[in-house]
Amino acid sequence: MFKSLKLKLAAQFLVLSLVVYAAMTALGVYIFHRGLTELLDDRLALLTASMAPSVKYDKSGLHMNELLKPLKIASAYLTPTVQIYDADRKLVIAYGPPGVEQLLPPNSEVNFEEGTLRTYCQSIIEKGQTVGYLQVELSTDHREKAISEFIEALSVLAPLLILAFSLSGYWFSSWAIKPIEETFKLLQRFIADAGHELKTPIAIIQATCENLAADLESNAQAQHRLAVIERSTERMQKLVADLLTLTKAKQPRLAQHISHLRLDVILQDALNEMSELFEDKQVSLRAETIQTAKLLGDRDSLHRVITNLLENALHYTDTGGTVTVGLQSGLNNITLKISDTGIGMPAESLDKIFDRFYRVDESRSRAAGGSGLGLSIVKAIIEAHHGNITVQSSPGKGSTFTVIFPVLGQSTFFRQAPKPSA
Ligand SMILES: Nc1ncnc2c1ncn2[C@@H]1O[C@H](COP(=O)(O)OP(=O)(O)OP(=O)(O)O)[C@@H](O)[C@H]1O
Ligand SMILES: [Mg+2]
Secondary structure, X not given: OHHHHHHHHHHHHHHHHHHHHHHHXXXXXXXXXXXXXXXXXXXXXXXXXXXXXXXXXXXOEEEEOOOHHHHHHHHOOOOOEEEEEEOOOOEEEEEOOOOOOOOOXXXXXXXXXXXXXXXXXXXXXXXXXXEEEEEEEEEOHHHHHHHHHHHHHHHHHHHHHHHHHHHHHHHHHHHHHHHHHHHHHHXXXXXXXXXXXXXXXXXXXXXXXXXXXXXXXXXXXXXHHHHHHHHHHXXXXXXXHHHHHHHHHOOHHHHOOEEEEEHHHHHHHHHHHHHHHHHHHOOEEXXXXXOOOEEEEEHHHHHHHHXXXXXXXXXXXXXXXXEEEEEEEOOOEEEEEEEEOOOOOOHHHOOOOOOOOOOOOHHHHHHOOOOOOHHHHHHHHHHHOOOEEEEEEEOOOEEEEEEEEEOOOHHHHHHOOOOOOO
């Protein structure tokens, strides 16, 4: 699909380049033609002016003396046709190669059997009266030859230019399409994965509904199946919410409602909200040093970062384990640490866990209702706050997530572009 689009774009680029090239060539030929014609006219005016003093008028009529001298000068370039007309515009004397025997206004161009001529004429004045006209004519052959050589050179260049335009057109379209291609692939994967994730809960809902209809009489069974529907729906809801958050993650919307806030207060709120879940699973939740930490940020997004990390710590730690939370506030940075004594992760997974839909242990994560989007959202939010997140982990021992936020003033916070999200 993208290959044919690239070829189409390259072809359009080529056609456009050729049209521009043809237009430039036509303009070039026109300018060159005009320049050469002006040169020819200048030469004609010069020749006429230099010959005019040789034309004499007496009782016997018009004569031309010392004609050879100007003709010799002229023949070094081109031999002109020299004609003298009387006051009645009748040709009386003609020298040089054959020309058009008609008195024409200066700078006229005429065609005759031998080719095309350009003419120039000047009045011959004797005692204040016009007694005749001197007309000089020059062939335009030189001009035509120069122009045809110019066109020839351009047409020799044409195949090379077509090749260059085709190659650069193809390169240009590949370069222009690349980001679209990448986005499209990402979108395809995203839709495929999301579709895959949605398939199972939807199938469960459908099957359970069918069974529920049959079970309506037996109340206990119906209750159980309703609970199944509820869990699956929750899972779908979470997935849809995550998908929506991620579509916004490319824009810096995750830090939309920025205000001065206390991260320690947000952390404490999250700990209180989640303490029951920890108690249910019998995982102990310990708060180490929690220092007062003031920063600029989006309250809801930062709350989401903490609950996501705590949720993971809880999900991936077995009963009897411990999750420890610490918050330290320095002059330039605020450091949040969430450690657990859970299942940990192998080293090769550590740089992938922030990718969308990545799960180290698919079966365990799925059992916990995870879709592999949590950490990618966490990372996007942290980056929208100019911070970064790192992880240390070893299988069987546990994991520690460290989040560092720089303490920024309002102007720096808004001036710095957030780093691109994963
Ligand atoms: N504290 C942790 N201990 C061990 N593994 C973890 C921990 N946190 C994350 N992981 C691993 O990283 C993967 C990605 O985590 P992430 O939070 O993005 O997705 P999830 O928990 O599977 O799903 P959800 O989108 O519901 O959060 C998890 O599937 C899990 O394998
Ligand atoms: Mg998670």
